[in-house]
Amino acid sequence: MESSEPLRAVFRISPVVRVTLLSLYAALMVPLPFLAAATDAPVSPRLLWVGIGLGGLALYGALSERVILSDRAIEVTYPRWVPRLFRRGWSVPWEEVKALRPRTTGQGGLVYYFVTESGEGYLLPMRIAGFAKLVAIVQEKTGIDTSDVRPLSQPWMYAILFGCTVLLLLVDAWTISTALTNN
Template identity: 70%
Template structure:
């Protein structure tokens, strides 16, 4: 997979023109997580109606809709690299209190440290000269190319840095999610016919 790269000419305030590389979350990951969300939540209002649950189905639909918007916003993350800095941004419609981006000038990067996750995987943090940590996004398209750019800008050896999850893992999850969606369709049809 190749990263989506956009070149922008410099603004009137910038003297030299520079190139920005923009890396977005993999479409496979976005599709898989959105489908999984739908498969886990959409049957709930139907089941609530059939079982006469104390929570009204309309309230569940509202919650599901808001959750879908929040998930889509979180999956709209973009990593931007240019000559001056690396940064993580979100679309303007995503409130900053929900998902806050960050920017770190290359001159402030002191190190790239790894940490073990609760599931046994490895994540990496940029450590700034002030000691603050910035999580290196690992689910973007063109991750290897992004890491090479990081190495070129910082001089930090990135040879051993690998993505958190391989594409085949998400393909398996997507296949399981599609099976779950079929079960959901059967569950919803059964619930509607019984009502």
């Protein structure tokens, strides 16, 4: 039985992924201006802060991806403030989706591409919250069997990375305090 309600489902990058990657970025970058000041590096700490800020903004923009499913199509978009030059979205009508093909990544993982009637490929977003629901809707709309489609990485992998990031942040705190007291 089909629902009379029009389909409009919006999926975003999983908060576990976003928080982990943003925290790791901060842990890797924030000590640099303090170390530059403490060592009289040729690069200005202010310039480093500007670069870190711009890089953080770019990372936040990349992690702001949205997947929108409607009765008509699947669409990947980004907020308007993310320049199209950096992150282009895409949209594919359901009737043009011919297959969902797996491809092995360089690290041995498995990603999937939507293949259209014209032979174009579009990467299935796999780091989103509600991935199982997205895959179920894809199967319903395309008739393609998605029972073997799994997310690229499991949440526990990001939990381990986040734990390591917290340890790195503790080392950062010690590094920054040492740099400030010796400066």
